[in-house]
Amino acid sequence: MSADTAAPAALTADAAVVGAGPAGLAAALELARAGLDVLLLDEQAEPGGQYYRRPGPEVLDAVGDHRPEGGRLVARVRAAGVRVLSGHTVWGVDDDRRTLLAASPGGAAVRVRARWVVAATGAYERSVPFPGWQLPGVVTPGLAQHMSAEGVRLGRRAVVAGSGPFLLPVACALLERGVRVVAVAEAGRPYTPGPASLGALRFPARLAELASYAARLARHGVRVHQDTVVARAHGADRVEAVTLTRFSDPERVVARHGVDLLCVGYGFRPQADLPRLLGCAVDRDPATGDTVPRLTPTGRSSVPHVYVVGEAAGAAGAPTALARGRAAALDILASSGRAPDRGERRRLAVHLASLAGFTRLTAALYPAPAELVPALARRLPGPTLVCRCECVTADAVRAAAAAEGGSDVPAVKGGTRAGMGLCQARECGPALEALRAGGPGTGTVPARVPLRPLPLAAVLELADTPGEDV
Amino acid sequence: MTPRSAARVEVTVDGRPVLVRPGTSVAAALLEQGRWDFRVDPVSGRDRGPYCGMGVCLECEVTVDARPHVRACLERVREGMRIDTAASGEDT
Numbered sequence: 001m002s003a004d005t006a007a008p009a010a011l012t013a014d015a016a017v018v019g020a021g022p023a024g025l026a027a028a029l030e031l032a033r034a035g036l037d038v039l040l041l042d043e044q045a046e047p048g049g050q051y052y053r054r055p056g057p058e059v060l061d062a063v064g065d066h067r068p069e070g071g072r073l074v075a076r077v078r079a080a081g082v083r084v085l086s087g088h089t090v091w092g093v094d095d096d097r098r099t100l101l102a103a104s105p106g107g108a109a110v111r112v113r114a115r116w117v118v119a120a121t122g123a124y125e126r127s128v129p130f131p132g133w134q135l136p137g138v139v140t141p142g143l144a145q146h147m148s149a150e151g152v153r154l155g156r157r158a159v160v161a162g163s164g165p166f167l168l169p170v171a172c173a174l175l176e177r178g179v180r181v182v183a184v185a186e187a188g189r190p191y192t193p194g195p196a197s198l199g200a201l202r203f204p205a206r207l208a209e210l211a212s213y214a215a216r217l218a219r220h221g222v223r224v225h226q227d228t229v230v231a232r233a234h235g236a237d238r239v240e241a242v243t244l245t246r247f248s249d250p251e252r253v254v255a256r257h258g259v260d261l262l263c264v265g266y267g268f269r270p271q272a273d274l275p276r277l278l279g280c281a282v283d284r285d286p287a288t289g290d291t292v293p294r295l296t297p298t299g300r301s302s303v304p305h306v307y308v309v310g311e312a313a314g315a316a317g318a319p320t321a322l323a324r325g326r327a328a329a330l331d332i333l334a335s336s337g338r339a340p341d342r343g344e345r346r347r348l349a350v351h352l353a354s355l356a357g358f359t360r361l362t363a364a365l366y367p368a369p370a371e372l373v374p375a376l377a378r379r380l381p382g383p384t385l386v387c388r389c390e391c392v393t394a395d396a397v398r399a400a401a402a403a404e405g406g407s408d409v410p411a412v413k414g415g416t417r418a419g420m421g422l423c424q425a426r427e428c429g430p431a432l433e434a435l436r437a438g439g440p441g442t443g444t445v446p447a448r449v450p451l452r453p454l455p456l457a458a459v460l461e462l463a464d465t466p467g468e469d470v
Numbered sequence: 471m472t473p474r475s476a477a478r479v480e481v482t483v484d485g486r487p488v489l490v491r492p493g494t495s496v497a498a499a500l501l502e503q504g505r506w507d508f509r510v511d512p513v514s515g516r517d518r519g520p521y522c523g524m525g526v527c528l529e530c531e532v533t534v535d536a537r538p539h540v541r542a543c544l545e546r547v548r549e550g551m552r553i554d555t556a557a558s559g560e561d562t
Contacts, residue, residue, distance in 0.1 A: 043525060043544065044525070044544055045544065045545070045546050050524055055493050055494055055495070055498075056492060056493020056494065056546060057493060058477060058491065058492040058493035059491065059492075059493040059494055060493070062491070107537075124522065124524060124526045125522065125524075134511070134516070134518065136506035136507060136508075136517055136518060136519030137506055137519065138521070139520065139521055139522075139523065140521060140522050140523060142522065142523050142524055143520060143521065143522055143523025143524070143543070144523075145523075146495075146523045146524070146543070147497070147498055147501060147523065150494045150495060150498040151491065151494070151498075152494075152498045152501050152502050154501060237507070237516070237517050238506055388511075388521075388529075389511075389513075389528070390513055391511065391513040391514045422527075422528035422531075423526060423527045423528050423529075426526045426527070427521070427522070427526070427527055452525075453528065453539065455539075
């Protein structure tokens with residue numbers, strides 16, 4: 001069990017880091033080692049984020065630890081004196097842009113006021129709706145990976161589909177648990193002329209990992225279809241089958257498979273809503289269509305005391321997340337008069353630039369989400385649930401988007417309830433933004449308070465908490 | 471293959487005692503029982519199960535020890551825990 005204690009209602013720190021994944025851990029460690037008082041808030045039961053997420057020790061003993069370096073990093077963070085608040089959901093910010101509003105594991109209100117705020121809120125998987133995606137048994141690749149790491153055999157027959165490098169390790173994780181992966185479907189053509197070509201690219205060492213997954217899938221006889229997407233999931237109360245079609249020719253059926261598990265995901269989207277609540281300027285990333293904070297190379301936002309690090313600054317993988325976390329911390333230390341080693345900062349900048357090159361190269365292998373998502377959204381049959389929380393169909397969204405003055409995203413939301421459900425448009429957001437006809441107004445889903453559904457008590461208690469004079 | 475470890479903790483799922491592996495999430499424990507019907511979507515009345523596995527989609531919400539709206543993917547099982555899904559009939 002974790003030893004993180006319950007927090008009193010009002011806390012202060014030199015730096016508040018939100019998110020205990022690779023970037024948040026790296027930033028917190030660097031700041032605490034330099035003598036800053038650091039609070040690290042994270043909504044999961046234990047630090048680690050998604051990349052270093054680990055089940056309990058009993059599971060690790062039984063199943064093995066596939067990323068032991070995560071546990072070591074967490075141990076160093078604790079040893080450096082970082083105050084870790086696990087199970088705490090940050091859901092809003094106060095007007096001073098320095099005070100975070102959070103809910104404790106028991107649902108009690110917690111305020112955290114800090115001189116520096118580091119948002120390391122990570123990314124989540126990009127979903128694109130399709131008929132039947134709301135059926136139990138249809139999951140994201142990330143869920144398949146996490147549950148496999150917990151030792152669960154999620155199904156007997158699975159298809160893994162979507163786009164991006166993540167599909168391959170997920171298919172391998174399922175195989176390892178005894179799930180028969182009948183096919184992997186990739187929307188693009190990254191593996192042409194074949195997976196072997198990966199090794200010939202500019203970063204053979206980094207791509208070797210991807211090539212090794214591809215080789216393992218080949219050994220198991222798993223067919224990797226390219227230019228192929230999920231057209232439909234079939235089933236009554238559970239997923240029973242899937243139809244795969246050509247992305248470039250939707251009329252052409254590639255395969256139909258009976259499955260009890262279907263994993264579909266299109267890469268990762270930055271979770272940048274906390275920076276948006278903090279007033280940080282954002283831009284639309286032309287390649288992904290995602291909303292990303294406008295940042296200096298070391299992660300400083302347009303609000304000088306707010307830094308954004310890791311996947312929240314743009315999905316680029318764990319090595320980049322670690323480096324961004326450290327770079328931001330060194331920048332903060334320089335600004336607070338603790339002169340960090342200049343050479344170290346230069347080395348980190350060079351390292352980040354090289355990682356960015358690798359990220360660009362990998363991204364270039366796969367279709368750009370900014371083009372892929374609208375193409376998929378446009379061809380959705382009318383009755384498809386675009387918003388799975390509120391059960392709003394593609395027809396309804398299209399009608400609202402075409403209505404007089406209804407072309408901006410908030411108007412479509414208001415007119416249909418699409419994106420107003422429990423997930424707050426994190427699952428349907430890309431499709432909602434793609435289905436908007438264009439025209440005036442905003443094309444992006446706004447950030448919304450609270451950032452997560454929470455018990456009313458967590459908000460009401462704040463009204464009784466005396467605010468500090470700013 | 472699914473690992474076999476001797477240790478088990480007892481929890482209650484929809485009023486019935488069930489032995490689960492310690493250290494796993496509530497979602498993993500239910501999925502291992504073959505359960506995918508975690509909640510009923512209030513709009514359509516249809517079953518929903520875990521989707522994202524990381525606390526974003528809210529599809530895996532269950533009631534834990536009488537606390538409603540607990541994300542099963544983020545909650546660890548504990549000895550004696552009471553887990554109620556939509557199937558318990560005590561819909562929240």
